[in-house]
Amino acid sequence: MEPNTRSxxxxxxxxxxxxxxSFMDFLGxxxxxxxxxxxxxxxxxxxxxHGTTIVAATFPGGVVLAGDRRATMxxxxxxxxxxxxxxxxxxxxxxxxxxAGLAVEMVKLFQLELEHFExxxxxxxxxxxxxxxxxxxxxxxxxxxxxxxxxxxxxxxYDEAKEKGRIFSYDxxxxxxxxxxxxxxGSGSIFARGSMKKLFRPDLTEEQAxxxxxxxxxxxxxxDSATGGPDLYRHIYPIVTVITDEGFxxxxxxxxQELARTVTNRRLExxxxxxxxxx
Amino acid sequence: xxTPFYVSPQQAMADRAEYARKGIARGRSLVxxxxxxxxxxxxxxxxxALHKFSExxxxxxxxxxxxxxxxxxxxxxxxxxxxxxxxxYDRDDVTARGLANVYAQTLGTIFSSAGExxxxxxxxVAEVGTTAAGDQIYRLPHDGSIxxxxxxxxxxxxxxxxxxxxxQRHQDGMTLSEALKLAVQALSSQANGxxxxxxxxxxxxxxxxxxxxxxxxxxxxxxxxxxxxxxADVTAAVQADAVSNDEAPEDDAE
Numbered sequence: 001m002e003p004n005t006r007s008x009x010x011x012x013x014x015x016x017x018x019x020x021x022s023f024m025d026f027l028g029x030x031x032x033x034x035x036x037x038x039x040x041x042x043x044x045x046x047x048x049x050h051g052t053t054i055v056a057a058t059f060p061g062g063v064v065l066a067g068d069r070r071a072t073m074x075x076x077x078x079x080x081x082x083x084x085x086x087x088x089x090x091x092x093x094x095x096x097x098x099x100a101g102l103a104v105e106m107v108k109l110f111q112l113e114l115e116h117f118e119x120x121x122x123x124x125x126x127x128x129x130x131x132x133x134x135x136x137x138x139x140x141x142x143x144x145x146x147x148x149x150x151x152x153x154x155x156x157x158y159d160e161a162k163e164k165g166r167i168f169s170y171d172x173x174x175x176x177x178x179x180x181x182x183x184x185x186g187s188g189s190i191f192a193r194g195s196m197k198k199l200f201r202p203d204l205t206e207e208q209a210x211x212x213x214x215x216x217x218x219x220x221x222x223x224d225s226a227t228g229g230p231d232l233y234r235h236i237y238p239i240v241t242v243i244t245d246e247g248f249x250x251x252x253x254x255x256x257q258e259l260a261r262t263v264t265n266r267r268l269e270x271x272x273x274x275x276x277x278x279x
Numbered sequence: 280x281x282t283p284f285y286v287s288p289q290q291a292m293a294d295r296a297e298y299a300r301k302g303i304a305r306g307r308s309l310v311x312x313x314x315x316x317x318x319x320x321x322x323x324x325x326x327x328a329l330h331k332f333s334e335x336x337x338x339x340x341x342x343x344x345x346x347x348x349x350x351x352x353x354x355x356x357x358x359x360x361x362x363x364x365x366x367x368y369d370r371d372d373v374t375a376r377g378l379a380n381v382y383a384q385t386l387g388t389i390f391s392s393a394g395e396x397x398x399x400x401x402x403x404v405a406e407v408g409t410t411a412a413g414d415q416i417y418r419l420p421h422d423g424s425i426x427x428x429x430x431x432x433x434x435x436x437x438x439x440x441x442x443x444x445x446x447q448r449h450q451d452g453m454t455l456s457e458a459l460k461l462a463v464q465a466l467s468s469q470a471n472g473x474x475x476x477x478x479x480x481x482x483x484x485x486x487x488x489x490x491x492x493x494x495x496x497x498x499x500x501x502x503x504x505x506x507x508x509x510x511a512d513v514t515a516a517v518q519a520d521a522v523s524n525d526e527a528p529e530d531d532a533e
Contacts, residue, residue, distance in 0.1 A: 011381055175393075
């Protein structure tokens with residue numbers, strides 16, 4: 001494991017060899033055992049905490065990415081306040097469903113991959129380039145996914161060239177597809193997607209888009225036992241992030257509390273949430 | 280078979296040092312100064328793309344004078360070192376002191392190994408602290424020694440003269456605009472007393488700003504923000520304006 005960087009000795013030759021701008025490529029060449037995909041797989045199936053529902057929606061000028069706070073292991077709640085939505089860099093974010101431990105590690109490596117490229121090249125990757133990089137990382141996890149340790153992220157970002165928010169969803173094999181308007185991943189995604197299908201409009205404001213994703217998370221928690229709704233007693237609220245041309249912003253605790261309370265209060269009157277017109 | 284000439288170790292080292300110093304002196308000088316909110320890097324650089332200053336890690340910046348391909352090589356080595364270390368342990372475990380040590384060992388080994396030509400570079404590794412007292416600036420000459428600097432430092436061809444100029448005028452707690460103007464003045468003053476003006480578009484400026492909300496404190500200053508800081512009158516009102524405009528999003532895009 002020791003990458004020999006702790007000693008005060010000279011930088012190893014690999015560090016000074018001109019090569020690619022990818023941190024993963026460097027790690028693969030210098031200390032391959034540190035790459036998650038290169039680990040030896042044990043026999044059998046492992047049970048570990050799973051993250052559940054992530055939702056995203058675009059609005060003119062940006063994109064919203066949000067996630068509930070529950071991690072489950074079988075029928076048990078493993079953690080009530082897990083964080084599953086992370087900034088990937090200044091203009092993109094990633095939300096993770098699936099095996100929590102591996103997913104968090106994948107996000108850490110993905111963040112580093114983008115930052116490393118930026119520092120070495122002096123410029124950022126295109127949004128498409130970032131999405132493809134994430135694809136490669138998921139694909140390298142396929143062996144683990146076969147044993148039940150799948151990681152399925154949702155990637156959202158502001159495309160500076162196209163001047164709009166974009167969403168990419170993935171399957172366990174690393175298959176990538178761009179989603180238009182809204183998307184969801186994880187166990188509660190079926191319900192969240194149904195909810196957003198009825199509420200989404202292409203001309204939402206930023207505030208409406210953040211309300212939309214919280215409504216969708218509420219509906220997912222309503223019907224999926226693995227998804228956690230807003231926990232008003234413990235003050236645990238969904239994580240909501242907004243990415244626009246001004247960059248990544250995570251709603252403060254007060255803002256997401258306000259949002260979750262408004263949605264919850266309205267559900268006291270209408271438990272099934274806002275109604276869409278029949279025709 | 281011919282017998283090789285005997286060269287005394289002192290002579291060999293002196294020759295190598297002179298070779299490296301001459302190479303460094305061919306490049307333009309640059310300065311690194313502490314100011315109230317962090318550390319500013321200023322240099323004359325006609326290129327927009329080939330940088331003399333860059334980010335190594337969250338709070339750590341890098342500046343170099345000398346031969347571009349050699350310091351670029353060291354810079355990328357440093358980025359790899361920092362990223363690997365941060366990935367293995369934690370982001371807080373990456374320090375300027377650790378990085379400076381690795382650079383010193385690397386430069387020192389190259390300098391004293393007979394098979395390699397010495398690097399013609401002089402580096403500065405700087406880390407911004409949460410307060411001015413926590414700022415660290417290390418200067419690394421071509422031979423692998425380390426000098427722990429405070430306040431201001433100059434490297435490159437004209438470094439001694441510029442250092443003296445800065446030592447006399449630099450004060451703790453200067454504003455960014457004041458520090459920047461002092462740096463430009465130092466870089467444009469020449470030995471014969473005649474000053475040559477450096478236009479803003481030939482300046483490369485970057486800061487490690489401890490007041491930035493992001494984890495990564497390194498930021499390039501260019502365009503409108505740079506001209507604003509260079510023009511800003513040293514009155515409180517204008518300074519406040521310059522500081523509040525620091526975070527303007529259009530300048531933040533890296």
